[in-house]
Amino acid sequence: MTRIRWYTTVVGACLLFQGYQLCVSVLGDLTRALRDGPAFVTDPGPPINFERSAFRTLKPIAALIPPQSRVLVVTAYPNPTIPWDYYFAGRRIVFLQRVVRASGKVLAPALRQSWFAWCDYLERHHRAWTPERQAEELKKADYLVEFCPGLPLPERGLELIATREHTRLFRIHHKELK
């Protein structure tokens, strides 16, 4: 019969600790998924990196907008990890996405909130974003949230957008101000 060595016992003890940690992680994830369902996606959780920036920025902006308003968000990056729905709960959000080439030529828009939606849009329409299109959407919107105005969008990564001075990056316009 094989003798159980002391180092086997040590490894076994370490495994118990590791297994406990894994159980906590797995059960935590599964419980949240079961309890919250799709809402889990929009739960900001502990904000990290750019999500934290979005948390600090979007919350006060969203608080300025009355419920049931129709909000047009113009952004180069409607990142699905930013919980737009969570912060703008009760408001109707329309996204107009500007994806601009380095040359400055506008490539394509999206009217929904994720890159996947943009890909779908590209697949279906593949038509250029135009100022007319934005104007058309603006007519229907009560509020415009312009993400990162004034910055040359194409060469800016999200981290740059999110870590700059947020008050200048998000500009909120009431419809009457236009």
Add this chain to the structure above:
Amino acid sequence: MVVWLAVLWVYATQFVAGVVVVRALDFDGSPSARVARALVLGPMAVAVQCVVYSLVAVPWNLALVLVPWWLAGVAIVTRRGIRWSPQPRSHAERALFAGIGIVFALSVWFGLSLPMIAGDAVANFAVFGKLLAVHGGLSADVLQSVKMPGHPEYPPLIAINEALVFRAAAPNGETAIRLFFSFAWLAFAFLTFEAFRELERTLAVLLTALVVATPLLWEFGHNGYADLRLTASGLLLLLECRRWLSRHDRRAALGVALAAAACALTKNEGMMLAGAALAFLLVTGFRSRSLIAAAPAALVMVVLGGLWPAWKLTHGIAEPFLAGAAEQGVDIGRVPRIVGFFLADMFRSQAHGSLSWGVLWPLGGVAIVVCGVLRDRRVWPYVIGFAAHLGVYTAAFVVTPHPLEWHLATAAPRLLLHTLPWLIFVLVCGQRALADRDRAFDEQVDVGLAGPPVDDGRT
């Protein structure tokens, strides 16, 4: 229902492609080792196939991509038969595989309960997968159009395999692609067991369970990042290099080449591993006078590993990190902060966080100390490999054009994950050193108890 059957067909084909490669190599390992190889090498083979299709202007029609692998599977099974040869398992091993199966099932279930949401997983891989699916092939214009949030210069293995799932899954693609990462976890678990198998059985089971129970691996088993797949490919590469050292034949060399290609096509960091593997293969082949076996494999490695850089170069896709690094210049003063960050991350342990290493790295440190005390030199190649690997990453942080703290926070845990294969073999060496010392001690005790030989007059 039909959609999910199509998704299953895609995943099954990725596996069948791996089976074809493994069977063509005539790999003679255990069933779990062969399954692991199929899970790592299959997506690599499919990615190579799709890049070649793009080069010769064949669209990524699902049937055109998937059916050839099934035909190849039928052909190779008809010609060579199925090699399964299950080996007798101890109770502990059965319990281990049951545990791995349960965690894998939970990972699949959890993965399928949510669409892909993590930032880099979306911006760097999934969006490209979707774009390639929409376009039906590699296109520099399409990739360049999303270069602002993402990285079109990243190697395409993940994006191509996700693209096939997107083509099959239609509106459910964002969720269905998550399965790909659970399979990477499964491959890593099986390869970890293979690495520990040279130890005593119970110890091998305990150590495998210890490594695969790391919460950070669970997280990477469904979050959509390429890093766990690269780690699995890196572990396979290390196993294949050891196999090559034990038998200098063409198949072993080809095993090294294919594992290196899987690394190179998964992430830019994998290119570095592939380059190191190429140098290792040629140097060891030269020194053991097996260059004839190594040379064809080296050629395969260069062709497969160079496929993506060549495509990038010819299509004008630049490497922004290198350009930014050249502007940033070298700042050696960053080194203490970088090394300190890596060390702190090794000891990170969160009660409710998934980015925890648990006791893994401290245990590796103990293994190195044990080997040092017992004067076991077998551990040093792995320690040096680990130090060199982390040294390259440290150098990358020294020249990074991004804010250092941000870059460390976002990348260091993932980079540390890539070095896990070295740690696994450090643990193997530590345990082997202790076992050897015990065996020597037992033999001394046995000799002492038996006493000197007695001449009873019969000789």
